[in-house]
Amino acid sequence: MKKEVLIFGDVLTELSKLDDNSVDHCITDPPYNISGYDNKKEIGWLKTDTHWSSNKNFNKIEEKWDSFSDKDYEKFTKKWLSEVFRVVKPNGNIIIFGSYHNIYKIGNYLQEADKKLINSIVWFKRNAFPNITQRMLCESTEHIIWASNNSQKKAKNWIFNYGVLKRMNGGKQMRNLWDIPMTPTKERKHGKHPSQKPEEVLQRLILGCTNENEVILDPFVGSGTTAVVAKKYGRDYICIDNNKDYIEIANKRLNSINTGSLKKFM
Numbered sequence: 228m229k230k231e232v233l234i235f236g237d238v239l240t241e242l243s244k245l246d247d248n249s250v251d252h253c254i255t256d257p258p259y260n261i262s263g264y265d266n267k268k269e270i271g272w273l274k275t276d277t278h279w280s281s282n283k284n285f286n287k288i289e290e291k292w293d294s295f296s297d298k299d300y301e302k303f304t305k306k307w308l309s310e311v312f313r314v315v316k317p318n319g320n321i322i323i324f325g326s327y328h329n330i331y332k333i334g335n336y337l338q339e340a341d342k343k344l345i346n347s348i349v350w351f352k353r354n355a356f357p358n359i360t361q362r363m364l365c366e367s368t369e370h371i372i373w374a375s376n377n378s379q380k381k382a383k384n385w386i387f388n389y390g391v392l393k394r395m396n397g398g399k400q401m402r403n404l405w406d407i408p409m410t411p412t413k414e415r416k417h418g419k420h421p422s423q424k425p426e427e428v429l430q431r432l433i434l435g436c437t438n439e440n441e442v443i444l445d446p447f448v449g450s451g452t453t454a455v456v457a458k459k460y461g462r463d464y465i466c467i468d469n470n471k472d473y474i475e476i477a478n479k480r481l482n483s484i485n486t487g488s489l490k491k492f493m
């Protein structure tokens with residue numbers, strides 16, 4: 228039976244209701260903690276390209292859900308991660324998005340938990356917003372850590388669909404630098420999320436690192452990108468977000484999927 232579940236609720240409460248080893252993989256894009264702090268104000272990320280093109284002005288990501296003290300961020304991240312380790316089956320893939328602000332911390336927590344790190348992927352956004360402070364390079368990458376839910380020594384048989392990714396890459400071995408533009412407008416027609424990921428990035432992760440009918444968990448699904456791509460490619464999903472507006476966007480996106488127009492890479 229298909230398991231397609233989109234839950235409006237808090238990550239820790241909802242994860243605590245899931246059984247041990249009950250999902251195959253976790254692919255998620257948690258808060259990066261780039262909102263809030265004074266010392267981060269000048270280097271925040273721009274929120275929308277429309278704002279930039281119309282105002283040539285700085286309008287950075289400033290969301291309550293993305294604002295923690297460093298200590299609280301560490302506590303929160305370790306809590307949801309340990310729930311993910313519990314509910315993902317042994318050797319399932321755990322794939323986490325981040326930026327330079329948080330990715331080293333997340334990598335460190337995974338290593339502290341003795342998880343096998345398989346790859347890190349750099350997503351290059353060739354159309355990233357300019358940096359107006361002129362105090363640093365223009366930030367145009369995000370980072371994705373891919374780990375296996377097992378120890379360094381014991382991890383084995385993780386899902387990696389080498390041939391599928393090679394076909395997606397025009398017959399050449401897929402590398403870990405992905406040149407994919409920021410989320411296109413057509414994927415935002417059901418509503419805006421400030422950090423919505425492009426379907427193309429999720430398509431590579433889901434087709435490359437999961438199999439049909441497996442269950443993918445995304446405890447921070449936002450506007451639903453993981454669920455949408457999972458559904459398009461015959462994967463099941465359990466996805467969570469504690470923002471009603473984002474869940475509504477996700478539902479609209481899921482209801483408008485047209486599987487007939489999908490490219491096949493199998």
Ligand SMILES: C[S@@+](CC[C@H](N)C(=O)[O-])C[C@H]1O[C@@H](n2cnc3c(N)ncnc32)[C@H](O)[C@@H]1O
Pocket residue numbers: 236237238239256257258259292293420422423424425446447448449450451452453467468469470473
């Ligand atoms: C970086 S965004 C995910 C964006 C998503 N990848 C997309 O493509 O739309 C992180 C999400 O985590 C959600 N979130 C933050 N704290 C949460 C919590 N305690 N429980 C559940 N969701 C939470 C936010 O509402 C936000 O949508």
